[in-house]
Amino acid sequence: MADSADSETLARMLRSRRSIRDFAEREVPAELVAAILDDARWAPSWSNTQPYKIAVAAGGLKDQLKAQLLARFDAASEVQGRGALGKLAAFLTRSKALPDGDFDTRFEYPEELTPRRRATGFGLYSVLGIAREDSAARQRQMRRNFEFFGAPVVLFVFVRQELGAYSVLDAGIFLQSLMLSAQARGLGTCAEGALGTWAGPVREAFDVPPDYKLLCGLALGWSSDHVVNAYNPGRAEVAEMLVPAKRG
Numbered sequence: 001m002a003d004s005a006d007s008e009t010l011a012r013m014l015r016s017r018r019s020i021r022d023f024a025e026r027e028v029p030a031e032l033v034a035a036i037l038d039d040a041r042w043a044p045s046w047s048n049t050q051p052y053k054i055a056v057a058a059g060g061l062k063d064q065l066k067a068q069l070l071a072r073f074d075a076a077s078e079v080q081g082r083g084a085l086g087k088l089a090a091f092l093t094r095s096k097a098l099p100d101g102d103f104d105t106r107f108e109y110p111e112e113l114t115p116r117r118r119a120t121g122f123g124l125y126s127v128l129g130i131a132r133e134d135s136a137a138r139q140r141q142m143r144r145n146f147e148f149f150g151a152p153v154v155l156f157v158f159v160r161q162e163l164g165a166y167s168v169l170d171a172g173i174f175l176q177s178l179m180l181s182a183q184a185r186g187l188g189t190c191a192e193g194a195l196g197t198w199a200g201p202v203r204e205a206f207d208v209p210p211d212y213k214l215l216c217g218l219a220l221g222w223s224s225d226h227v228v229n230a231y232n233p234g235r236a237e238v239a240e241m242l243v244p245a246k247r248g
């Protein structure tokens with residue numbers, strides 16, 4: 001049974017968890033990663049199907065994945081700078097720059113949500129001292145995603161696609177459970193949709209059942225004292241998410 005101290009602790013944790021985008025150079029003991037996964041497995045899911053698989057990389061395997069994903073990112077950046085014909089050539093030659101993720105991570109944001117996305121991005125760049133027009137610096141920050149922001153551990157999350165939105169929903173609940181468990185143990189996390197862009201290197205490194213599709217990654221480690229980790233993009237008020245009743 002939970003008591004009022006629990007609710008205060010949980011409320012504080014929910015409000016104070018932040019995405020960590022700079023990690024200290026300090027290993028995370030394997031037992032600690034195991035303990036966090038052991039907490040997160042209690043997340044609820046549709047019919048208790050738990051339709052996800054997790055791949056954990058640390059040490060040499062993490063470094064190998066970092067090198068391969070950075071190579072993809074750099075190749076993609078190079079193609080991006082080439083213009084339409086260069087992009088076509090890359091497509092025709094099946095360049096490794098082409099995203100091979102199981103889900104499309106590049107989508108058009110609905111107009112209604114664009115202001116929040118932009119505010120969050122610009123807020124982050126402003127904390128990092130990156131000017132809006134400095135696309136090279138923004139690109140460098142994007143690249144940090146594929147270095148897992150210096151985290152000693154990276155997790156990859158896979159879901160069964162047949163369950164459609166519901167396996168993704170279950171994986172989301174699992175991820176938040178995992179992030180809160182990590183936070184309670186003094187660790188920092190950053191969920192990384194960016195890590196869904198290239199599935200090839202991840203599938204080469206892990207024996208993932210083919211029916212499980214790469215959804216995203218998560219960087220895990222000890223927060224550094226870099227100012228970026230204090231960045232809080234805030235949230236919309238509850239009233240903004242509530243839809244009014246039509247009558248009554």
Ligand SMILES: Cc1cc2nc3c(=O)[nH]c(=O)nc-3n(C[C@H](O)[C@H](O)[C@H](O)COP(=O)(O)O)c2cc1C
Pocket residue numbers: 017018019020021120145190191192193194195216231232233
């Ligand atoms: C599914 C998901 C994917 C995300 N992908 C990225 C990412 O690729 N790179 C990144 O820097 N942050 C990523 N984030 C972090 C969000 O930007 C962050 O949660 C949001 O701005 C709110 O900030 P906060 O987590 O610090 O409260 C992701 C978060 C979620 C939940």
